[in-house]
Amino acid sequence: NYSNSERSILDLWKLYPLTILENSNVSSDCKTAYDKYLSRFHRNDLNATKMFDATAKLPSGILRGNVNQYGDFDECMELDEAQYCLADINIEPLWKEPYLKFKNMVHSNFPIRDKIGDPKHRVPGFTLIRWGFCIPKDCTNTDLEIAIYEKLQITSSVQPNMCQKANPHFELTYGYILAVCFFLTIAVLIGASTLLSSWNLNEINNSVWIQILMCFAIQRNFKQLTAVKESKGEIQALHGVRALSALGLIISHKVMALYFNPFMNRSVMSEVSKCTFGMKWSVIGRTAIIYTECFMLLSGLLGANAMFSDLDRRKTIVFKDKLINRIFRIT
Known part of the structure; x- marks a missing residue:
């Protein structure tokens, strides 16, 4: 006893x-x-x-x-x-x-x-x-x-x-069918537009429908994604801030996801002397809010810059157009 x-x-x-x-x-x-x-x-x-x-x-x-x-x-x-x-x-x-x-x-x-x-x-x-x-x-x-x-x-x-x-019997739902049809349609459009662009057939027929189809061409989109163009009034330093914030956000998400794992030594990961969780510099990988707020700051800066540019050019601000533009961007 x-x-x-x-x-x-x-x-x-x-x-x-x-x-x-x-x-x-x-x-x-x-x-x-x-x-x-x-x-x-x-x-x-x-x-x-x-x-x-x-x-x-x-x-x-x-x-x-x-x-x-x-x-x-x-x-x-x-x-x-x-x-x-x-x-x-x-x-x-x-x-x-x-x-x-x-x-x-x-x-x-x-x-x-x-x-x-x-x-x-x-x-x-x-x-x-x-x-x-x-x-x-x-x-x-x-x-x-x-x-x-x-x-x-x-x-x-x-x-x-x-x-x-366990679900041994696979059931087709309307949502599943719509999703499959949607992605198959996208795949067909990408394949067709890529072939037309490779054979230069889009230059022969310059109709509106061909131009819409060419929006899905891999070659065209790759060139636009990798093109480096300088716009008038562009704040170039923001590109570096965006890149570093995105990298920090990815690292933060990866680090936080690790703590859900069944570690044999999870305490070691969180101890000040043996791991990063308690170290001062670990704020880089465990505080995603810093990077999300950075994107919000950039959004506000660019929005204000665009608004003042319009005000300087038009001498007025059309709030209706700004509101409609913002709604479409959000949705």
């Missing part, structure tokens, strides 16, 4: 249930399907074993931040009777003595905090853990939330769109 201050971390480890929905207060359909799954699993049925295998398990490296475990999505999708669900789990209630000293280690020192109910974003959080479950398709996302709470006494969020079932 351990005292409260001498209990082993193994006691907390043993709380994780390998059969999450077993003996829980879930719907009757879910309970029936899960009982059948367990019965087959204990008989070493292949599909039931795959369901168990596809569900995330407790990994190594938890004290180094390796808490996001997605299981095997593809293996779960191979089974007609199964579905894959990704849960956001709040393990805050588990952090009591004598486990409290492990809290910051497990959560990688909380570089970014989040909570259940926060709008989904490309920036990852370090408070919740993401865990993948392969469960019978008769169970709902609510059933999984109930089971997690009953087994672990912790809250979770399983959104309906985070549960996916």
Whole structure:
């Protein structure tokens, strides 16, 4: 018998249930399907074993931040009777003595905090853990939330769109048909205009329809994209600012996406002394708002420049034309 201050971390480890929905207060359909799954699993049925295998398990490296475990999505999708669900789990209630000293280690020192109910974003959080479950398709996302709470006494969020079932029968929808027709039409126009441009047939027939068709020619568009032309009143320094901002935005998006991965040593990525997240210069790769606001600044500068140019030329500003032009640009 351990005292409260001498209990082993193994006691907390043993709380994780390998059969999450077993003996829980879930719907009757879910309970029936899960009982059948367990019965087959204990008989070493292949599909039931795959369901168990596809569900995330407790990994190594938890004290180094390796808490996001997605299981095997593809293996779960191979089974007609199964579905894959990704849960956001709040393990805050588990952090009591004598486990409290492990809290910051497990959560990688909380570089970014989040909570259940926060709008989904490309920036990852370090408070919740993401865990993948392969469960019978008769169970709902609510059933999984109930089971997690009953087994672990912790809250979770399983959104309906985070549960996916295998779809062996492909269904043609109107949206799919329209999308295929649209892209096929574009491909045909590109092919036809490129051939006409290669054979110089557009110079023989100079009709309006031929000119419209030639807008899709690869040669013509490539020349326009790579052409370097100086316009009157152009602010050339803005091209460099745009290029650097775009590069910084790409780097920022890539860096932030990395933190969703199930790293063995995610804590190392966020520590000041060992990784970039806490270093002062890391602002280059983790603050995308700097680059998005830079584009907004450039947009305002160019808009004001164009407006004052029109004012100087026309001695007046036609707000109606400006508004219509802006609406078309936005849409």
